[in-house]
Amino acid sequence: xxxxxxxxxxxxxxxxxxxxxxxxxxxxxxxxxxxxxxxxxxxxxxxxxxxxxxxxxxxxxxxxxxxxxxxxxxxxxxxxxxxxxxxxxxxxxxxxxxxxxxxxxxxxxxxxxxxxxxxxxxxxxxxxxxxxxxxxxxxxxxxxxxxxxxxxxxxxxxxxxxxxxxxxxxxxxxxxxxxxxxxxxxxxxxxxxxxxxxxxxxxxxxxxxxxxxxxxxxxxxxxxxxxxxxxxxxxxxxxxxxxxxxxxxxxxxxxxxxxxxxxxxxxxxxxxxxxxxxxxxxxxxxxxxxxxxxxxxxxxxxxxxxxxxxxxxxxxxxxxxxxxxxxxxxxxxxxxxxxxxxxxxxxxxxxxxxxxxxxxxxxxxxxxxxxxxxxxxxxxxxxxxxxxxxxxxxxxxxxxxxxxxxxxxxxxxxxxxxxxxxxxxxxxxxxxxxxxxxxxxxxxxxxxxxxxxxxxxxxxxxxxxxxxxxxxxxxxxxxxxxxxxxxxxxxxxxxxxxxxxxxxxxxxxxxxxxxxxxxxxxxxxxxxxxxxxxxxxxxxxxxxxxxxxxxxxxxxxxxxxxxxxxxxxxxxxxxxxxxxxxxxxxxxx
Amino acid sequence: xxxxxxxxxxxxxxxxxxxxxxxxxxxxxxxxxxxxxxxxxxxxxxxxxxxxxxxxxxxxxxxxxxxxxxxxxxxxxxxxxxxxxxxxxxxxxxxxxxxxxxxxxxxxxxxxxxxxxxxxxxxxxxxxxxxxxxxxxxxxxxxxxxxxxxxxxxxxxxxxxxxxxxxxxxxxxxxxxxxxxxxxxxxxxxxxxxxxxxxxxxxxxxxxxxxxxxxxxxxxxxxxxxxxxxxxxxxxxx
Numbered sequence: 001x002x003x004x005x006x007x008x009x010x011x012x013x014x015x016x017x018x019x020x021x022x023x024x025x026x027x028x029x030x031x032x033x034x035x036x037x038x039x040x041x042x043x044x045x046x047x048x049x050x051x052x053x054x055x056x057x058x059x060x061x062x063x064x065x066x067x068x069x070x071x072x073x074x075x076x077x078x079x080x081x082x083x084x085x086x087x088x089x090x091x092x093x094x095x096x097x098x099x100x101x102x103x104x105x106x107x108x109x110x111x112x113x114x115x116x117x118x119x120x121x122x123x124x125x126x127x128x129x130x131x132x133x134x135x136x137x138x139x140x141x142x143x144x145x146x147x148x149x150x151x152x153x154x155x156x157x158x159x160x161x162x163x164x165x166x167x168x169x170x171x172x173x174x175x176x177x178x179x180x181x182x183x184x185x186x187x188x189x190x191x192x193x194x195x196x197x198x199x200x201x202x203x204x205x206x207x208x209x210x211x212x213x214x215x216x217x218x219x220x221x222x223x224x225x226x227x228x229x230x231x232x233x234x235x236x237x238x239x240x241x242x243x244x245x246x247x248x249x250x251x252x253x254x255x256x257x258x259x260x261x262x263x264x265x266x267x268x269x270x271x272x273x274x275x276x277x278x279x280x281x282x283x284x285x286x287x288x289x290x291x292x293x294x295x296x297x298x299x300x301x302x303x304x305x306x307x308x309x310x311x312x313x314x315x316x317x318x319x320x321x322x323x324x325x326x327x328x329x330x331x332x333x334x335x336x337x338x339x340x341x342x343x344x345x346x347x348x349x350x351x352x353x354x355x356x357x358x359x360x361x362x363x364x365x366x367x368x369x370x371x372x373x374x375x376x377x378x379x380x381x382x383x384x385x386x387x388x389x390x391x392x393x394x395x396x397x398x399x400x401x402x403x404x405x406x407x408x409x410x411x412x413x414x415x416x417x418x419x420x421x422x423x424x425x426x427x428x429x430x431x432x433x434x435x436x437x438x439x440x441x442x443x444x445x446x447x448x449x450x451x452x453x454x455x456x457x458x459x460x461x462x463x464x465x466x467x468x469x470x471x472x473x474x475x476x477x478x479x480x481x482x483x484x485x486x487x488x489x490x491x492x493x494x495x496x497x498x499x500x501x502x503x504x505x506x507x508x509x510x511x512x513x514x515x516x517x518x519x520x521x522x523x524x525x526x527x528x529x530x531x532x533x534x535x536x537x538x539x540x541x542x543x544x545x546x547x548x549x550x551x552x553x554x555x556x557x558x559x560x561x562x563x564x565x566x567x568x569x570x571x572x573x574x575x576x577x578x579x580x581x582x583x584x585x586x587x588x589x
Numbered sequence: 590x591x592x593x594x595x596x597x598x599x600x601x602x603x604x605x606x607x608x609x610x611x612x613x614x615x616x617x618x619x620x621x622x623x624x625x626x627x628x629x630x631x632x633x634x635x636x637x638x639x640x641x642x643x644x645x646x647x648x649x650x651x652x653x654x655x656x657x658x659x660x661x662x663x664x665x666x667x668x669x670x671x672x673x674x675x676x677x678x679x680x681x682x683x684x685x686x687x688x689x690x691x692x693x694x695x696x697x698x699x700x701x702x703x704x705x706x707x708x709x710x711x712x713x714x715x716x717x718x719x720x721x722x723x724x725x726x727x728x729x730x731x732x733x734x735x736x737x738x739x740x741x742x743x744x745x746x747x748x749x750x751x752x753x754x755x756x757x758x759x760x761x762x763x764x765x766x767x768x769x770x771x772x773x774x775x776x777x778x779x780x781x782x783x784x785x786x787x788x789x790x791x792x793x794x795x796x797x798x799x800x801x802x803x804x805x806x807x808x809x810x811x812x813x814x815x816x817x818x819x820x821x822x823x824x825x826x827x
Contacts, residue, residue, distance in 0.1 A: 088691040089704070406792065507702075508700075
């Protein structure tokens, strides 16, 4: 018999960036808030400290901060005709599993997604005609505008200590920034990181080719900083252990050192770690939720936490999973194309080249998470014409280093043996003398890329695993071929000693190796309940006191990392709840 | 033939006869252990001896890592870098026992894009793969892998890495090889605290400095210059 806890104003499921932001905002507004986090609490001063945090085997290879697939995982297949099988160990993506979530081990790349994405279908239809978008490409407008979100991007960037260079302040183009970006009210809170050699070499070649490189905006504090909430950041040490690691310098913007401690300082907020939510509970009408059921994973004891509202803020995949497990909203069916929960799962694609320069010293072990120069000439550049190329979306191209540690990063020219003295000679020669140029491309929604519950496999709680059906489609193949050609052309202008050329991937998406922890969609936002799970305030169309926040709300995936809009939308939703919803609970749209 | 037999009579045979030989041989075994080269066993690293591998498996792993990582101007040979110890400890520990593997059935081969689908922990996979490789070697060359000459070892490893060898018991050779290769690489480049990368020889081979508190000044100072690495491991800073 589950023990029933005292009712609170809001229960938060998952405490990373989105849960942390909502916890702080709602606790500060005086609401009683309980956060349930299935992972453990870690103490940064002890757990992310020198020397043990500098351990590639533990944190990169053995996934010390990541989801444990022995307890819960997904099943995977490329198309509906395949039988899905469990992802038995982590590979392609790495959800976090501690207080702070994936935002403990992220790199900090923080972008503003704009009306290029929010009005994607309208834009492409207006420019290229309705027939340009393939029939099975289920992209749709998001129901929100950049102008609405701009102040919230600003708030997130100042909270997370983003270092960068503005390219467009109130319509005025700024030298050194991204000239294609949408207008921002002011510059980043911190100047760009010190560029490393590989990003400078790339930038010079890109400028010579007529492109527009700029420093990648990242939540790695380029100098000591105190954010508007009073959270203190140290300066980035360029230690080379950023992605997959907690930051011992408190220089990487993360919720465990900003919004979460502020929430925890309030008497009306309580964090319960090791609390695994198994279900969101609906009332008899099915139009409201009444709380959640969870298990204390330290002893197996079950609880009910009643709440006036539920904020679902776990990792994007787990948010969708919990909606399906709880029976909230109609599950998506790709055959009839009805239902919304599970719809429009998207991922990212890319291509990359390795350039070898005999005699140079790139020192790949010296970098911040955001030590990278990027260009958007084939991404948000309005002059980039897709008419003849025939694909929707775009890709950014960048170069630099991020966590180039030796178990995972040992570049050698293609054709080098895998072992023996010849291999050792090449590994020794090229580790410090190679650099990469990579493209990160968006993935457009497709009718047959979606989530549902697996009919066979179950997790440690006896619940069905989520089933992911995903593959790259012709649109991604076209974009990949274009990206590889541009990268190779640019690389050749740099005259490397050797070049491992970029090539477009055309084989099926595979769960190994690591690719990107940018899983999007599944409970998408939109303009009406027929085409989306949530309205523009990330409020469930089915249950008005349930809000779902994370990259799972994106109707498609762009080239950029998702955390910028994820953080901005969390602040946007917090404002809608504080200023409107609590005064008059009901549908906000 | 005689020479090969002589070479082939290795520590494994000695230890096997030692077990049969009782107390006298036990004393001799201790002597063998203590005569391991002192320079290969710096203070602070794990003691010698295997926690998981049996004698045949130890002979296989030692022969394999010494073939893949020969002594040359770049590093000592694999066993002297601690690779066999690293692999043994990895297999004996939580990773080898599959502590984070989803291990519920039903079990199906699936397609390559679905990743690892064997009902085996890494330790079980290693054990089965060594036995299958030795069975292949016995059939092809009349002896186990550790007793092959360098050319034959190379043939076998190429056969494994290209999946030209198939195992008659159905174990997928690609999965075995990718696990083997991963552990060899990890043993070379992981922090020495795990028993491999002894004396930071893997890091020295490529110029990776290891555990560094700060590089904040180094971007400018060592721009396009060789970084003067003061190779530092976790235990050096503990």
